[in-house]
Amino acid sequence: MMRRPPSGTSLLEALVALSILGLVLTMAGGFLFRRRDLDRERLDRERAIRALRSEWVFLRTSPRAAFLPGEKREFFGPTVFLDGLAARSPRLSLRAGPFPDLWSVRLDVGYGRHGKRLVEEGWVWAGGGP
Numbered sequence: 001m002m003r004r005p006p007s008g009t010s011l012l013e014a015l016v017a018l019s020i021l022g023l024v025l026t027m028a029g030g031f032l033f034r035r036r037d038l039d040r041e042r043l044d045r046e047r048a049i050r051a052l053r054s055e056w057v058f059l060r061t062s063p064r065a066a067f068l069p070g071e072k073r074e075f076f077g078p079t080v081f082l083d084g085l086a087a088r089s090p091r092l093s094l095r096a097g098p099f100p101d102l103w104s105v106r107l108d109v110g111y112g113r114h115g116k117r118l119v120e121e122g123w124v125w126a127g128g129g130p
Contacts, residue, residue: 041112048111048118051075051085055092055107056122064127067103069094075107085109101126 009017058077066076072091093106106121 037113044111045116045118048088048109051077051088051090051109052107052118052120055090056105056120059105059124062126064101067094067126069096075109097123 055075055077071093073093075085075090075092088110090110091106091108093104093108095104096102097104103124103126104121105124106119108117108119110117
């Protein structure tokens, strides 16, 4: 009489399959968490860029009286774009340039969880606005 080999999976095979499944799920979960963090940082960076852009527009259209030399001042643009910037510690530096009414501008704003900073520098004519 011939005996049939047992059908089904052994305990060892089931444990190996569950281990592989657990490893794949762990890797997928790590990927999804990392992706979520990257999306948050991207959105925060976009908000910081929007604040920088609005400050440039405000500086280019400001009256001459708004230009006072200073280092690491707060942004003074429209509050619509500056909401929540206090946590990002925005810094605005204005220095007189080589020509009358030409100002050197340095804008610096933080973003992200790790304290990254966006820095932009340029020149602005004072009194370009109304």
